[in-house]
Amino acid sequence: MTKNRSTGLIALVLGVVIAVQAAQLPPSTMAGDIGPAVFPFISAGILILCGLGMLITGGVKEASIFTKESLVRLAKIFAVVLLYILAMSYLGFLIPTCAVLYVLSVMFAEEDHIAWWKILVFAIVLTIAIYLLFHNVLNLKLPTNQLF
Amino acid sequence: MNTVLLALTSFFQPINLLLTFGGCLIGMVLGAIPGLAGGMAITVILPLTFTMKPDMAMSLLMGIYVGGDSGGYIGSILLGIPGTAANVATVYDGYEMTKKGKVTKALSIATVSNFLGTLPSLLAAMLLCPVIASLAVKMGPWEYFSLAFMAITLVVSLSQGKMLKGFIGAAIGLFITQIGYAPISATRRFTFGSRYLSGGFNMLTVLIGIFAGTMIMLSYANRDKGATMEFSQKVEKFQFPGKEIMENAVNIVRSFLIGLFIGFLPGMGPALSNVVSYSTAKNSSKHPEKFGTGCADGIFAPEVANNASIGGAIIPMVSLGIPGDSTTVLLLSALTIQGISPGPLLQKMQPEVVDMIFIAGIFSAIFALLIQIVGIRILPNVLKIPYHFLYPAILVLSFMGVYASTTNMFSIYSILGFTALGIWMTWADIPVTPFILSFVLGTTLETNFRNAISYAGGDWTSFFRRPVSCILLIIAIGSVLMPLIRKKTQK
Structure with missing residues (x-):
């Protein structure tokens, strides 16, 4: 399936799902109001029409912006960030942030051969700086440790 | 006039x-780095403003906004790589001038051009906003709906050759605003029983995911590490380009006028105005053959226009509450x-706040x-500045900004x-601006409709x-139909 056809298909399916969900919404509580379902129906309508349009016209094959290698890299960085968020939900801000800064910096630096201790110093200093800035100076909340 | 004085007195505090100065500097630094659009600086700095007083926050934000639009030419002139889409046309003559050894002159011209674009455009906005706002208070929900609708269709119609995708983007953006309590009837929509979803998605969550998250992950995936290369030319002291200005x-x-007007139109901002202004300058020049070889005219045109778009873009945002571009x-x-x-009510009820926005902007320009x-x-x-430190730092800072404003982990998962x-x-080549604009205007559209x-x-x-x-509405429908008709007649 070409890129445009699969995009059209996704839009079509999304449109149908929205429409089905919207059909179950209750009528408005206000007299004279057209109700909460009209706008979801409009979004769904646009998605269904444009999705169909792309299914019909999208037969031309187009180059993807991704190669096999870049898809693997994308999955890798996505997994790292997901792990970071998961870890932060349990361990709080400090440790996961320091770790993710180190890992991401190593990933981005790759062939540049940056000394590991430089990256480690960067990760520790930035983590502490953000912590002090948010926690002590600005009085903003940061994720907290849920385990111990 | 009184309100201007009032705003001036509240602005003139050392802090x-x-x-403003600090914001300007940060904006300029981040705006200068290729790949980081002006808006990225605002996302990174945003958490700092949460606990600030409004006048302090406005000073910082306007500094970043103006500074962010002013630093982009550095990459264009020195490396031939534009800092942002607003500085694409600056490459044509700016980089050529650098290759000829006149890098200092090119930078000096661009510096002066920035100022000549920003300052008058903010003054123009300051004069025009009350006028537009006083007209806008007379608008009913009909006009507001049609205005927001027109803004979205104009942006969709700009996605040349892929209008269907533009509409898909707009429809998804619209759908996301429908998650949570519906306006007017307060019905819960698409929340699937989740209490996190009942308030809908926070605007920051969406913007940071769509801009910062996407940019950082894609640049890693595609090994797009920007332009951390060396440049050999030595930059001298600033040279005031008096002769060039006269010419x-x-x-x-x-x-300036092109930049102001294009900035005012929804969705078009500095990314378009610099190119239009450059080609207009070339077409109406007495010596068009000199363009592209390093002539001053070719730096003035894009750099004045992209900065004039600052004032232009601020007009609809301040007077109507309708933003034109992602920044x-x-x-x-x-x-x-x-x-x-x-919006029009702010202008009417708190004109000193509006003036404060402009005064902070004017001082940012200075x-x-x-x-x-x-x-x-x-x-x-x-x-x-090495990307391997910059990107991880931006990721963590923008995540924490969202956490600080929502104080729940759900919003961080949502960013992902x-x-x-x-x-x-x-990947699907769906333009992002229609999505963002209809996401921002979705609730306005629905409530007024x-x-x-x-x-x-x-x-x-x-x-x-x-x-x-x-x-x-006729403009809105026309903007969508025109490209289709033109396509048909061209065949």
């Missing part, structure tokens, strides 16, 4: 001046967090000029979801019976 007086005024969307959401909601003149030899070093959406949209129908006693034709609303 506000310092914040380019007409060019400067024309570029003003971020600025608008930052102001909203401060409890300032731009600071930007000073920083660029004094720092002309230091600023190019910004291009050497919107990052995935952003990556899918990039439903109010209008209910005021008119269920009469759907009321949108066409009111002249202003009718004209706006």
Whole structure:
């Protein structure tokens, strides 16, 4: 399936799902109001029409912006960030942030051969700086440790 | 006039001046780095403003906004790589001039051009906003709906050759605003019983996922590490380009007007104005053959126009509450967090707040000029900031900004979801601006549409019976049909 056809298909399916969900919404509580379902129906309508349009016209094959290698890299960085968020939900801000800064910096630096201790110093200093800035100076909340 | 004085007195505190200056510097540094659009600086700095007083927050934000639009030429001139899309046309002559050994002259011209674009455009906005706002208070829900609708269709119609994708983007953006409590009837929609979803998605969550998350992950995936290369030319002290300004007086005024007007139109901002202004300058020049070989005219045109778009873009944001591009969307959401909601009512009820926005902007323009003149030899070093430190730092800072404003982990997971959406949209070639604009305007659209129908006693034709609303709708429909008709006739 070409890129445009699969995009059209996704839009079509999304449109149908929205429409089905919207059909179950209750009528408005206000007299004279057209109700909460009209706008979801409009979004769904646009998605269904444009999705169909792309299914019909999208037969031309187009180059993807991704190669096999870049898809693997994308999955890798996505997994790292997901792990970071998961870890932060349990361990709080400090440790996961320091770790993710180190890992991401190593990933981005790759062939540049940056000394590991430089990256480690960067990760520790930035983590502490953000912590002090948010926690002590600005009085903003940061994720907290849920385990111990 | 009184309100201007009032705003001036509240602006003139050392802390506000310092914040404006600092914002300007940060904006300029981040705006200069290729790949980081001006809006990125606002996302990174945003958490700092949460606990600030509104006047301090406005000073900082305007500094970043103006500074962010002013630093982009450095990459264009030194490396031939534009810092942002707003500086694409600056490459044509700016980089050529550098290759000829006149890098200092090129930077000096661009510096002066920035100022000549920003300052008058903010003054123009200051004069025009009250006028537009006083007209806008007379608008009913019909006109508001039609205006927001027109803004979205104009942006969709710009996605040339892929209008269907533009509409898909807009429809997804619209759908996301429908998650949570519906306006007017307060019905829960698409929340699937989750209490996190009942308030809908926070604007910052969506913007950071779509912009920062997507940009960082894609640049890693595609090994797109920007332009951390060395440049050999030595930059000298600032040289005031007096002779060039005199020769380019007409060019400067024309570029200014183009920039102001294009900035005012929704969705078009500096990314378009610099290119249009460059080609207009070339076409109306007495020596068009010199363009592209390193002539001053070719630097003045894009750099005046892209900065003039600052004032242009601020007009609809301040006077109507309708932002035109992603940077003003971020600025608008930052102001909203401060409890300032731009729109005709703000102008009427708190004119001193509106004036404060402009005064902070004007001082940012002055600071930007000073920083660029004094720092002309230091600023190019910004291009050497390594991406392997920058991107992880931006990721963590923007995540924590969202956490600080929502205080729940759900919003952080949502960022990842919107990052995935952003990556899918990039892959599918779905333009992001229609998505963002209809996401920002979705609730305005729906509230006004439903109010209008209910005021008119269920009469759907009321949108066409009111002249202003009718004209706006005709423009909206025309903007979508025109490219299709043109395509047909060309065949």
